[in-house]
Amino acid sequence: MTSDGPSAAPTPVQASRILEREARFRQPTLYLRLALTAAFALAPVLLPSFQLMDLMLKIALFATLVASYDVVIGYTGIVSFGHAMFFGFGAYAVGLSLGKFGAPTYGYLALAFALGVLVSAALALVIGAFSLRVKALFFAMITLAFAEYALILAVQLSHLTGGEDGISPKLPGVFAVSFTAGKVLGVDVNGRVVTYYVVLVVCLALFLTMSRFVHSPLGRTLQAIRDNEQRAEALGYRTFIFQLISSSFGSVVAAVLGGCYAMWVRYVNPESALSIQIMLDVLLMVIIGGMGTLYGGIIGAAVLLTARTLLPDLRAVGTLMFPGSEILQRLTERWLLYFGILFILVVFFFPKGVIGTVREVLSRRNAAR
Template structure:
């Protein structure tokens, strides 16, 4: 059952398996394990960007297509539902209209970009997609009457997906894992009791689990795709497109199909982002900085693995949201006026954020997932080599 679910593509590393289990359990039970609006919002963004990064990895890691228009499709999904609910109300009919329109526009634009890859390759295709993305961003900011310009649009969600919807009268019990381990040092006797908190289940929890289930289904779908004959052709194109053409594969069809699938999944992620965030503007959906962040998540996790999308997204967003708090804690423990206090000041979090990325690339040149798999493979080879030596020694002794 597990082999069919994961399409035979296992983590192939005990450390990676443990890491994925921690991330999976944290996301599945997150609203009941980590209290606070900030943690809840970050968990939702992890679910959304797992879809974004995994779909981008399908292009970059498996087919070697470098595109800078991925945020454009993400923004199309977000603006599609936001504009539809702004025009037709917050009902499910408006949502369907927005989702359908966004997917249709994404299909048309991705088809054009995919066919464009016939003419230009590698860095030239990346530059074309960059120009298209900037043109789309400029169009969104200028069409103020439709998109709200730089001010953006407030998302109107159905009542069942909003915080006002309370399906249960009694609150549910949550267990603050972080608070429990922190309390073990200050109050060991009352750590368990102090970690309990009430969870007022509302429509936003329903929306979160819609995003979580969508992320799981998209991940399993992509895992199935890259481990199918279709995926094998994609990897052949990545390694040597000329050889794949010589073997009779129509590489143009495969490259175009990958661009379309990736665009549709990014559009779906944009829809989920708008429903969770309930506010859309060019900065949080179409900004080029967001495209750089998606690329960093893909590289940190490990390109061409899909598991890297899960790990890279979780690590990146955790660092982005909590690195400043960690530096503030370290600065509070340093001597006032010392060099250490200036170095670990909260306002220097971007410096440490960049340093962490450099260190991750240095120690994990193939990404976290790729490096963990490589280390696990080396350990298996050493054990196999030691086993063969022992067998030879026993045979020699017996003779």
């Protein structure tokens, strides 16, 4: 036994861990997190509207996707434009395996996820090996090129991918639209609801995994590299390897989420799964929520997706208000313009995002005490 006696004082890292562990149940954020989970879990029961359920699950999916992007951009400090592509790979894996080449069975569903993960991991490793070795800027440029190429391929290889029309896969067993198992707590337990809960559990599990990842020794090394690459290198870390691991990990999570997304919407096409727009959405979500916070994604996704659902109404208002002027009508229609302006403003004036700013304020207050 070496653990007792004054000689076995904990190392600084161990000490901070112990402190963390002790504080765990005293943190108000723990209860916040539990409440949030409960809200997602109870939404179908309390408000049985499909639209709301759809919004809630998309928020959960995108919040997790944004968190996986945060692992790459916020915790590792490398900008990738390929994250939506890996998401698309996962979605297409489900679409192709269940809708085009296989059949709606559990076996093909499992195969789809396995394929999505493997292809994404392999490509992420290859892209990273080429670009990260030189400089992280290359990674941004090369992932953008690959993402664009993947989109073109998905459109052009229409005999394989269904082209612009996409694929509508059918799901097996309990996930099928036709599945029903009576009522529980006044809610129809059908394929939709089962899918909702399964996807939600997957999201939760992935979220917890990522939380473990960024707080693991590996995750801490990543943050050290992000903050000062030269110093980390001087300490003997092969920074390139760590960046490679992290970007691949993020990509694999994105692929799994893409698969879940395809399961939920039961439809895959280039625009909804691979377009640059998804990437921009994810970027804005991570910036709004706060980079390097993991939980920021929830806020970013909630804000943006809610706004997105309300937008069609806004457009109608525009046509009503400016019936004469085409340019003014276009001004209200082009919501992307405001998205772009918001993007710039957030980066300029709010670079830490909501969670980052709140954390800063709290820690300043604690320090003042």
